[in-house]
Amino acid sequence: MTQRIPVVENILNANDHLAQENHTRLESAGVFSINLMASPGAGKTSLIEQTLPRLKDKLRIAAIDGDIATSLDSDRAAAAGALSSIQINTGGNCHLDAVMLRGALDQLQLNQYDLLLVENVGNLVCPAEFKLGTHKSVLIASIPEGDDKPYKYPGMYRGVDALIINKIDLLPYVSFRMDFFQRGVESLNPGVITFPLSCRTGEGMDAWINWLLQNSTK
Numbered sequence: 001m002t003q004r005i006p007v008v009e010n011i012l013n014a015n016d017h018l019a020q021e022n023h024t025r026l027e028s029a030g031v032f033s034i035n036l037m038a039s040p041g042a043g044k045t046s047l048i049e050q051t052l053p054r055l056k057d058k059l060r061i062a063a064i065d066g067d068i069a070t071s072l073d074s075d076r077a078a079a080a081g082a083l084s085s086i087q088i089n090t091g092g093n094c095h096l097d098a099v100m101l102r103g104a105l106d107q108l109q110l111n112q113y114d115l116l117l118v119e120n121v122g123n124l125v126c127p128a129e130f131k132l133g134t135h136k137s138v139l140i141a142s143i144p145e146g147d148d149k150p151y152k153y154p155g156m157y158r159g160v161d162a163l164i165i166n167k168i169d170l171l172p173y174v175s176f177r178m179d180f181f182q183r184g185v186e187s188l189n190p191g192v193i194t195f196p197l198s199c200r201t202g203e204g205m206d207a208w209i210n211w212l213l214q215n216s217t218k
C-alpha cells in the first residue's frame with residue numbers, strides 16, 4: 001500500500017526531467033510550442049485545421065498528433081498546411097508524455113519552425129499530470145460537453161495557460177450556463193486567458209490567432 005505513491009512520484013519526476021530537456025531544445029531552436037488538451041470530440045484537430053490556413057503564410061508550423069491508434073488527425077493537419085505533421089501512436093496509452101514528444105522532436109529540424117502544435121490524446125485526466133516541455137498548455141472545452149466540466153476535472157482546468165471554449169455557435173441549442181462555467185474556471189485558474197470561438201463558423205478565431213502570432217514572433 002505505502003509503496004504505490006513513491007512509485008508514481010518517481011515516474012512523474014522522471015517525466016518532468018525529460019520535459020525540461022524538451023523545453024530547452026524548443027527554446028533554443030526558437031520554436032513556440034503548445035500542448036493542446038481536451039476531451040475526445042471537443043475539437044482539437046478542428047482547431048488545428050482552422051488555425052493552420054490562417055497562419056501558414058506568416059509562420060512555419062509543425063504539428064505533432066498523439067493518437068491511440070490512427071493517423072487520421074495528423075493527415076488532416078498535413079492537408080491544412082502544416083510543413084511537417086508527425087504522428088505519435090501511443091499504443092493504447094491515454095496521454096502523451098515527455099519521452100513520446102522527444103521521439104517526435106527527433107524527427108524534426110526544429111530550427112526550421114516558428115510554431116509547434118502538439119495535439120494530446122483526448123482525455124481530461126492524465127494529460128494534465130504529464131508535462132511535455134511545451135511553452136504553453138491550452139485546454140479546449142466545448143459547449144456540448146456541458147458547463148460542469150471545470151468542477152469535475154479541476155486538475156485539468158487548474159494547470160492550463162489558456163482556455164478555448166469551442167462550438168459557441170451551439171449555445172442557442174444547448175443548456176450551457178456560461179456564468180456557471182466561468183465561475184468554476186475562475187475559482188481554479190483566476191484570470192486565465194479565454195478564447196470563446198467556433199471552429200465551424202470562424203467566429204472568435206481572430207483573437208486566438210493573434211495570441212499565437214504574438215507568442216511565436218517574440
Ligand code: MG
Pocket residue numbers: 044045046073119
Ligand atoms: Mg483529434
Ligand code: ZN
Pocket residue numbers: 093094095123126127
Ligand atoms: Zn493517460
